[in-house]
Amino acid sequence: MLDSVDLTKKIDDKKEYEKRLKKQQLILLGLQRALMDEKIGCILVFEGWDAAGKGGAIKRTTQNIDPRGFEVHSTAAPTLEQKQYHYLQRFWNRMPKYGKLGIFDRSWYGRVLVERVEGFADESEWRRAYGEINDFERILTGENFIVLKFWFHISKEEQLNRFNDRQNDPMKSWKLTEEDWRNREKWDLYKEAVDEMIQETDKENAPWHIIEGEDKRHARVKTLEIINRTILTEMEKRNIDVKHYFKK
Structure with missing residues (x-):
């Protein structure tokens, strides 16, 4: 699957990038107001390789929207207290209120990624997790939430370049x-x-939406375009007219 991703996609022109980015940010600002008024929750899951650009994309996604209407959750390893419960419990507690955006920088998918690879979950546990996660997300979308999931993909060579850049930059190390x-x-x-x-x-x-992350400009614009297109589609399904949320 990942082998078929075209990592050559890019936006070369900086002015074009800034224009497209601003356009999508303004659309999201209008859609955020629609989500608030209609009490529709939106959950954005950001997963991907280390240094693939998740943080930069989250920053551009939230840069110009109402800070009262979203919360970003950075997911680390579970604490000793959290390990006393089902692995999804700590995420249930972080679900946004209706009308808000909940943004997850890494998520419950750690169960079938890092916990699988590092041996923190045995095979029966991580295989069972696929069904548990599907049920979890089905409950959310059945309760007036929109769920979007992104995998930020880069090549192994590009990751090494970014690791070296970070290592050599005191502001990023x-x-x-x-x-x-x-x-x-x-x-x-x-x-x-x-x-x-x-x-x-x-x-x-x-x-799931795979984001080609070799070019950060392309990745950021594509992420916003998908978010906006999906929210607009969900509004149409609910027969909600959102035109008045956008200034002409």
Whole structure:
């Protein structure tokens, strides 16, 4: 699956990028107001390779919308307290209110990615998780939530370039950890896990979108375009007219 992704897509012209980015940000601002008024929740899941551009895309997604209407959750390893519960419990508690955006920088998919590859979950547990996650997301979309999932994809060579850039830049070196290097050594195992994850959990109600991340400009614009197009489609399904949310 990932082998077929075209990583050559790019936006070369900076002015074109800025114009397209601003346009999509303004559309999202209008759609955010529509979500608030109609009490429709929206959940955005950002997954991807280390240094693939998730953080930059989240920043551009939220840059010009109402900060009262969204919350970003950065997911780390579960605490000792969280390990006493089902792995989805800590995410249930972070679901946004109706009308809000909940943005997850890594998510419950850790169960079938890092926990699978690193052996924190045995095979029976991570295989069972596919059905649990599908049920979880089906409940959300059945309760007036929109669920969108993104995988940010780059090549192994591009990741190495970005790791080296971070390592050599004192303003960015904090982003690079020993864990990032260890994960890179298991690239093929993670790639197998990603392919299976998408195959098992790409559903009509909660689809995966693969973002070609070699060019950060392309990745950021495409992410916003997908978010806006999906929200507009969901509004149409509900017979909600959103034209008045946009200034002419």
